[in-house]
Amino acid sequence: GENVEQHPSTLSVQEGDSAVIKCTYSDSASNYFPWYKQELGKRPQLIIDIRSNVGEKKDQRIAVTLNKTAKHFSLHITETQPEDSAVYFCAASIGPNTDKLIFGTGTRLQVFP
């Protein structure tokens, strides 16, 4: 079946450094790629998403890049802050329909002051 692999599973950075989380997907028809942030004890929240017709999207300190040929996409967080500490999940649609998403297994990011 379709799957999404996410790396690394844990990531520790110093405040102010950049953090990069990578995901690869298997379904070449996937066209929607969201990223969710889940703080400890809270619900996952969408932080950014990208569709297959663009290669990069940026929102302040976060950006997502998509390489459709290689079937991978990445989340970039610049100038990290302690409040960025959370678990981040990537996801990819199964086919062009956003009704079904497959989630990655998550990356626990710790930002040390």
Next chain:
Amino acid sequence: DVKVTQSSRYLVKRTGEKVFLECVQDMDHENMFWYRQDPGLGLRLIYFSYDVKMKEKGDIPEGYSVSREKKERFSLILESASTNQTSMYLCASSPPTGARYFGPGTRLTVT
């Protein structure tokens, strides 16, 4: 602001009990979902519904059923709870864009 609520934050049930988890959304979304979250496994789709009385199996439907009698409410039912169903259950709703709006989760423990 989208609001998704779940009936319980914490629930403890015994093996064999019938368990109902309820979810309500207030944004008139067509799509609603039930996910299970386990450490190291991410979010796995149990069932989703794209309209009232319509449902579709997700990746791990075994041991679960769902009910959607009204657009705003989506229920997950464990017909006979087992210890391997101890988990965090997350409900979500979604507009046509695909973004998921999650509820706060129900941590279910089956003893």
